[in-house]
Amino acid sequence: MVRTSEQTAEMGFIQKLNGPWHERALWIYLAIVVLHWIEHLFQAAQIWIVEMPRPDALGALGYVFPWLVRSEVMHFGYALIMFIGLLLLLPGFRGAARGWWLASTIIQGWHLVEHSTLQIQAIVGTNLFGSPVPTSFLQPFIPRPELHLVYNLIVFIPMIVAMWLHTRPAQDSVNDCNCAAPPVERAKAGLASA
Amino acid sequence: MGRMHAMRSAIRLIALLAAMSLGLPAMAHGDHDARPLLRHAEVGPYTVSLWQVYPDVGSAIIPHLIVMFDEGIPDEGTVVSVRVGSENVHVMPSLTTTGAWETMTGVEPEDVVSVTISDRGEAWSVPTVVIPPPLTSVFPMRALIAISIFLATAAAWWVASRTAQAWRRPITHRNVGL
Numbered sequence: 001m002v003r004t005s006e007q008t009a010e011m012g013f014i015q016k017l018n019g020p021w022h023e024r025a026l027w028i029y030l031a032i033v034v035l036h037w038i039e040h041l042f043q044a045a046q047i048w049i050v051e052m053p054r055p056d057a058l059g060a061l062g063y064v065f066p067w068l069v070r071s072e073v074m075h076f077g078y079a080l081i082m083f084i085g086l087l088l089l090l091p092g093f094r095g096a097a098r099g100w101w102l103a104s105t106i107i108q109g110w111h112l113v114e115h116s117t118l119q120i121q122a123i124v125g126t127n128l129f130g131s132p133v134p135t136s137f138l139q140p141f142i143p144r145p146e147l148h149l150v151y152n153l154i155v156f157i158p159m160i161v162a163m164w165l166h167t168r169p170a171q172d173s174v175n176d177c178n179c180a181a182p183p184v185e186r187a188k189a190g191l192a193s194a
Numbered sequence: 195m196g197r198m199h200a201m202r203s204a205i206r207l208i209a210l211l212a213a214m215s216l217g218l219p220a221m222a223h224g225d226h227d228a229r230p231l232l233r234h235a236e237v238g239p240y241t242v243s244l245w246q247v248y249p250d251v252g253s254a255i256i257p258h259l260i261v262m263f264d265e266g267i268p269d270e271g272t273v274v275s276v277r278v279g280s281e282n283v284h285v286m287p288s289l290t291t292t293g294a295w296e297t298m299t300g301v302e303p304e305d306v307v308s309v310t311i312s313d314r315g316e317a318w319s320v321p322t323v324v325i326p327p328p329l330t331s332v333f334p335m336r337a338l339i340a341i342s343i344f345l346a347t348a349a350a351w352w353v354a355s356r357t358a359q360a361w362r363r364p365i366t367h368r369n370v371g372l
Contacts, residue, residue: 014198020365027357034353037346041339048335084208125292132245132260132291133228143227146331153342160349167356184362
């Protein structure tokens, strides 16, 4: 079935996002996720490779805007954006890819619960476990930078597996999007846009 | 259609909650760890916990001590004094944590900390605490970071190549079933 531009225009936002827009949306989303990842890795490298004192290990954005790292806003915002993206792009996945994407969504859902709890503690002024600072559920056992680095890693791995499966050529026959379609040659792309 | 409507409602709710919660805590305590040194010690009429916390100030690199009154704000006139070894340390009510008093200088491993709470002419001592060594990670962090850097680099390269490819493809074309 070939979808005409009129039919595409009649589709709702979620349908477009998981149909004709899915490919571009997916790669924009992954770019945001990679930037977030770089931020975490920058901070992790400061702590465990450069061995900077933890209060000085502010990540990349933290060098420019230190208050961002010292507040819950950046962490909560990132977790929320990641969760919304995973949720919005889920309907476009089929088969095994959907299972992996769903796994990533569920783990990120828990990560968002952790950040929302931290956010609520910061707003209310009462912290879990009687701690003087907002505390994650698992933080009594694992320090926060380690814990949230691991959270991001176990969200990232199934996400990448899902994208790899979703973009395999064999998946093209079941996808509603162009993610697994053969690449457009530069010359043809030039003609199409001319 | 019912599922679409439910999804739209859920997204609107998430967006509303996010907008409400993002405003207030911009200056709240952030990415810091606190570890308990002593929990729920009965000290006269009070229940007290001692915590070691990494401070908000980047230049103050040694985690400092917080004396928490577990049942909230103590009576007015209550005084908390802290000795590290044989020296008195300056301590004052915390600006960010309710019912807590903080030292102005950090405490280091093997420091012996004695806390005394005075109230209306009476004084009670909190059991002496020796600061334990810094926490060690339960994960092989260097290996995890190496794996993560590899994955992030590979993903960044993949993003760059596939994004260029995605933008060369006209957006309305669909080739399923052609």
